[in-house]
Amino acid sequence: MSSKPNVRRGTAEDAEALARLLRRFNDEYEDKPIDHDLTVERINALIASGEGVFFLAGMDGRDPLGFAYLQFNPSLYSRTRDAYLGELYVVPERRGEGMGRAMLEAVLEEARAKDAVHISLGTSVDDTEARGLYESTGFTNLEGGDDGPSMLYYERDL
């Protein structure tokens, strides 16, 4: 692509489209279906409280082609909130055009604007495209950042 992908911040008006794209994302990667109305409610609540920021890339009819979800969490080490990249998704047929990188750059800019000093994320070991993007923008999976051991993400439902 010769032109830089268009990225804009999501507003309450985007909640329905974001929820549809989040469902597409979940259908591709997760085994649990998500509830559309609850997702719309959560997106609106997070935007309203400022705890969550969404970025959208491109448009496919009424829906964006990609989205990023940035969350601000409490921090044990800093008076400012820590940034957490909750989701970064581009529809399969439009990958490789730079939309992911453009959204990630917007995420880092927003996190710095909120005075965050740290950002983290979890990703799959076999998502080599995403890992390459994260590593090329300064993220590390190695504890301490140099030749430390790999850091793993664990989870469970309660």
Added chain:
Amino acid sequence: MSSKPNVRRGTAEDAEALARLLRRFNDEYEDKPIDHDLTVERINALIASGEGVFFLAGMDGRDPLGFAYLQFNPSLYSRTRDAYLGELYVVPERRGEGMGRAMLEAVLEEARAKDAVHISLGTSVDDTEARGLYESTGFTNLEGGDDGPSMLYYERDL
């Protein structure tokens, strides 16, 4: 050990001792030194807001032998906050006595009491003792939980 390790919830009175233990933890695992006064301030702020909960195990003079830090983050998928195990530490000379497991059980109980439906954490691939503890208490590192790919934790400073 025949008796179950004693675990109690940390209060503002424990902030100084917790900050000392957090420094010991950081000296063992991290390359960046932490500021004692800022850590005390953060511990008190998190306890006061309810965004953070600390558990302490055992006592060595004026300081505990281990601590767990449980944090409550916004959630994109649930009206209740997601639980995040920020730290789980036992001093090296007292490992293998069940303090880590007892604190982790208190963490899961507290997360459920706050209606959290999900808990996550990051750990090092070579911390086999901790990974065994997490896996034996229902955590998974595999996406989807069955035979999915391993999930990695990435981070960067801003």
